[in-house]
Each structure stands twice: as C-alpha cells, then as structure tokens.
Amino acid sequence: MNAEIIAVGSEMLTPDRVDTNSLFLTDQLNVLGVEVVAKHVIGDDRDRLADAVRRSLSASRFVLISGGLGPTEDDVTRDAVAMALNRRQIYNSEIGEGIEARFRRMNRAMPEINRRQAMVIEGAEVLSNDRGTAPGQWITVAEGQGSRVVMILPGPPHELKAMFTRECLPRLAPLVPPLVIRTRVYRISGMSESDLDQTISPIYKKYENPATTVLAHNGDLQVHLRARCSTEEDARALLDEVGGPIEAALGSLIYSFNSDPLEVIIGRKLAAANATLAVAESATGGGLAERITSVPGSSAYFLGGFVTYTRRMKTEFLGVSAALMEQHGAVSRETAEAMALGMRERAGATWAVSITGNAGPTTDGHDAPVGSVFIGIAGPDSISGLKNVETFHRIWPSSDRPRVRAFAAQMALDMLNRQLK
C-alpha cells in the first residue's frame, strides 16, 4: 500500500528550510507496512496545491498533507483540498467554540480570522488538536480504483506528531493488512562514522531484510535495524541474526540498546544508585546542563551547575586557583580537573562533570587552539589511579562553534556514563 506526503508552505521552498514532518510520517507509515512513494513540497498556492492533491490521490491510497492550516490568508490547505475533492466547507461551531475557549484560557479574545480554522470539508472526520488551534481532517474518498484517504494535519511538528499518533494511527490500522515490523536501535559513542560502518557493513550488507541504516549526529552514532515479517517470532529471529554479530563487533562502544540517549541512561543509573550530579561548564556555556535537564524528573538526581565563563568565576565559585590557570591556561587538563573537584565539593554531589575548551570560531583571547576541549569527571571513589577524578582531552578538527559545543557535551556525557555502573 502506497502513500504520498505533501508539505504545504512557501517557507519550505526557501534555501534555508526543509520539511521534517515527512520523516516522522514516513517512519510511522513504514511501521504499518505502508510505503511512501513520493513526497512533495508545495508553496502557499491554492490552485497548485489542489492540483497536487488530485494527482497524488489518483496514484496513491493515502495522501497526507501537513501545514497551511493557520488562520491567515496564506493558509490555503483547507480550500485547496475542498477544491480538489469538489466538496463544500461547513463552519463547525464546536471547533469554533474550542478555539475561542483556548484563547480565553490565555486571557485573550479570539481574533476574527481564527474562525477560518473551524471550517470543515463536507464528510470529513475532525481530528482534534490538543496542542494548537487548528484541527485536522480525515477524509475518505471513493475513487474508481477503491477508496482513498486524505489526511490534513497541522504543520508545527509537535502538533502533527501528537495528532497523527492519537487520531490517525487507530484509523489507519484496520485499513492495512497486518505486517509485523520490529526495529532495533543501537546507540554508539566513541568512534567515527566511517570506522563504525567499516566494522559492521560486512555484517549487515548481506541482508535486504532487516534494512540497516547508520546515522551520525554530533558524535552520536545510531544503527537502526528494521525487520518486516509476517510474525513477531520471525522478526525477532531476524533481528537477533543480524544484531548478534553487530553487538559482538562493537562491544562496550554500544551505550544504548534502544533509542534512549545518554542523558536518559545516565539519569537512570544515578537514580538507581541514589547518587547526585552537578556540572561546571565553560565552553559549552550551559549546553551540558541543558541536555541533562531535558529529561523529565531530572531534578531527582541533578543538583545544578555553574557556567563559569571567566577565570574569576572559576576561582570564586569553583575554587580553581588563579595561579594554576596562569600556569596551565584556563583551557587545560589541570583546570578541568580542578573544576570537576570544586563543583563536586561545593554542590555536595556524588558526581561532577566539567568542560573547559575553546569552541571557536577564533582563538581570540584563548590560550588553546579552536576545537580543544578538556573534560573532567569527579566521583566518590578512585577513578584514575589514586585520585577520584579523571580528565579527557580531545581536539575536534572544526571551527564550527555549535558543532564543537555539541561534540563536547556528547563526549562529557559519554565519559560520565562509562564511569557509572
């Protein structure tokens, strides 16, 4: 069974924006065994969009449209689909009242133009939106070759994902023949993408099923295996057949056997050990704490952190001696070590992580080359010989500030995770 996805919005026809909703939708459809055979991006042009909808409907069982549901004149999706299907639109007072209520909760009157968002195509099922004002629509169309479905979904990714999961999946399931798709995800840290692929491609290359994908993002590597079978047992057996040798080849470089990121795994270990964590950052400027606190419930083990962007802050709040920084530099193994030890002591935490480095793009005012980063890990017991602190150093061959910062945070989490039981 085939699907096509249409993303609506002139902003996605600029040099700076890509449509990412289709990646989520593709993943969801594939799991059901529905193949995406074409994707389109159409600007805010009613006639062109109506034409695209007609064409996709003539070729594919499911047509998913995202975006163009806002309240403004630019938002043409409702009109275009009505035109393509040759159906009227009707004002739905229940939706209208819902939108008004949403505005009331924010202590605001509903602008008149938001009434457009309550227009529903004749015969459509309304898909409720619990994260925004624009509802979606599910429209069944009887065509010559059998019935087709058009789904209209909102553009903001968090609205689209919630709506698709809650409203569309249950309606789709009975329409597609049962197919068992099982996925295994490995997350790997501490090696390069090409080394990873060279290690495991001799294993997975022999198999069309499961399909294997290698993804790399700022030092975080993922291997996805996706098996499609008629039974659960077959799918699991196939994943074991290919996954077993991959696990053997990568060993402890795999940090996650599902899609949990490092900050979730670390949080689970800390919570289980009744341990706490604090961080002291310089180069990453808060990005490490931000990742750790992105996990709901992280306040159970994360005490807090210091972003010490000056030498004075490092001395005053972490107790890093000025003489030590004078001698070795603020970006140095010695400073990273002192930052981690100082943070751990002052916060009274079980573990502390420090990052000091030069994120670039230039060396202005820095005593270290761009891309040079030191990580410190301080813990309760001896980590490195007799000391309860260990440091790591890496120079990334990049002057791309956001990338150096992201790599540094990833490395710090990886190093901490390796110390935790």
Place this chain on the structure above:
Amino acid sequence: MNAEIIAVGSEMLTPDRVDTNSLFLTDQLNVLGVEVVAKHVIGDDRDRLADAVRRSLSASRFVLISGGLGPTEDDVTRDAVAMALNRRQIYNSEIGEGIEARFRRMNRAMPEINRRQAMVIEGAEVLSNDRGTAPGQWITVAEGQGSRVVMILPGPPHELKAMFTRECLPRLAPLVPPLVIRTRVYRISGMSESDLDQTISPIYKKYENPATTVLAHNGDLQVHLRARCSTEEDARALLDEVGGPIEAALGSLIYSFNSDPLEVIIGRKLAAANATLAVAESATGGGLAERITSVPGSSAYFLGGFVTYTRRMKTEFLGVSAALMEQHGAVSRETAEAMALGMRERAGATWAVSITGNAGPTTDGHDAPVGSVFIGIAGPDSISGLKNVETFHRIWPSSDRPRVRAFAAQMALDMLNRQLK
C-alpha cells in the same frame, strides 16, 4: 519565472534522509530571480518519475532533476525523462570513452553496466561531470506556451554543485531577465503569531511583490520581505514602501531589523555599554546560558551563570532565603526576584536574569502549575519603581517540556532586551 525540483531516489523516501540538493539549487535559482514553486522526491520508479516530469514541465519553465544517473537498473532518470519527452536515447561514444578512461585511471576495467551512463537523450546538450562518471543533460523543450528546459543533474552533492555552477548557470543567465532581489527581515517578540498577522496582513496583503512570509518558532516571530526588481533602487524603495508601515504598526515589538537573534542584539548592547551579564536558571536548566554563549565573543560580556535545580542550591549559591521559598514556593515572583538580585551581586555583574518555573510535563514535586514561569531582571538602576529588579510571569498552555523551556528562555531574553538601552 518558475522552477520545480525533482530529487530521484528511494533512499530519500526513508525516515532518515532528506534531500538537501534542492536547498543549494533553490538558493542559486532565487539569486537569478527564478522562483521554486514546488519540490518533489520520487523513488526509483520509471513510470512515476516520467509522470512527475510531464506534470512539472506543464507548469514550470525550468525542471531540475537530481539523481538516478548511476549505472544500475535502479537508476531510472534517463529513461524516465526520455519517456516523458517521447524522445530516443543515443549512445554517445565520447562519453563512453571518457567513462572508460576514468576507470583506467583507477586501474579498473569499466563494468559493462556503466555503458548506460553514456546514453544521451536526443537533442540534449551534455553537461560534463568532472567529479564523477555520470554526465548531466540540458534539454530544451518547445511547448505550446513557449520553451521549457529540463536539467538532469547527478545526485552526489559535490558533483551536482560543481556541474550546476559550471554548466548550468552560464546557460541559464541569458534565459532569465536581469533581476535584483533584496530581502528585509524583522524579528518580533512579545506577541502571538495570529496577532502579528492580524496587525500586518492589511499592509502586506496588497503586495505580490515584495513577497511576505511570517515565521514563528518557540515565541520568536519573523517577517521576511523579499523584493524582486530590475534595479537596486526600485527594490529598496519597494521594501521601504511595505516595511515602513509594518515598522510603524509594530513599533518596539520589533527587536531586530536584520536576521540577528535576541542574544546577538543583547550582546551588542552590553558590549557597547561595557556592561556584563550573569544568569540564574532553574526550569530552563542551562538553556538560557547556552543561547547567550552561542554568540562568538560572548565571553566579553557574559560572566557566567548558575543552574540551581534544588532549593538548597538556590539558598547556598544565590542567597535565596529558605523561608521565602517555604512561604511563596520555589516557583514564585519572590523567588525569581531574589535569584536575579543574588546572581547579580554574587557575580558582580551589571545585569542578571533569573528563570524559575515548572517546565512539566507533570507537577510532581512542584508547587506551581505546568507551564508557569517567572522571570527576574536585576540591573544597575531602578527598574520597577524604587527597586533595581523587575519580575514577569507567564503561564504557557503547554505541557511540552522542550517548548515551555524554549519559550521561557525567549521571554527572558526579550525582557532583558527591553531593559537595555
């Protein structure tokens, strides 16, 4: 003049891959004054691709196709375009010999299947490829409405970019009228997307040129005006004609008249005033400091910050009294005020910003509803009546943790920016 871009390849219909060639091509075409009105991704399916080519040709002056030029059966682009145009393909012995020579240089014999790459559509101009084996093709098509051009380009980005720049740009230039494109970007904070659009759509709606786009992302709003004229003066005049009334209508809600984000504007103001900044965060967990330090050179004015994720940390490192939090809650106006004042004093900064809130997704252990955020701004002079500190409160109707955090950081920067001269 309009163009459509078709990316060919089933690998770009998976959940993990996006087509990025179209971003480069869009940028190049826009500079020439050619607008991209639709983009498509089509799998390795000859008939479907032929159909897409026919349709794009019927609607747009230029059709750019990337990928599907390899030597294998999966590579259907040449056949599909020949089919769409109803033209034969002819073996080009010069190309064939070039491909053979390429293999010889790598000390390999040319596999027989690579002969397919030397097939050229009748009437096409060959676009040479100095970075790979597959040449491109430039095909002029006389249609009822005037002549059209189909460009066939290789999929690998480095091959495509080199070929487009060297072979296509010089052929395109004489076909498009000279055009000057000038863009103006306004960034706005402190209002909703629909309020913004209701305010300015009566102004911009009357104009097709400049084209106006409104973008919203986590509380940050942007208005893009793009004027296309035959002279620089006309373009500027047009931007003033539409931009002037927009600026008048929005007043101080516009914080940026180019694409600089709040953290850059704040940094510039602080540096100019020789002032410094420190931040104290709870709910955003480092995200505010992370944004501020994303700006290269931010160490000139940013001293650092504390992520105080527990009451004890707030008391110990910011001097927030335990009794005050006991009485009002850790998420309260009083705590935000004490955090900002404490941070300013302890860091010795000119300005300090604090954030305390409940980012959700649940109220577990919190004394405030999900989405409730307090911001404190402490500065050198009286801000609010007699005090040098001001607080702001907002409840976002969302339990989406990353969104509440992003909104809170954006609001904190907006509030700070309004205090700075």
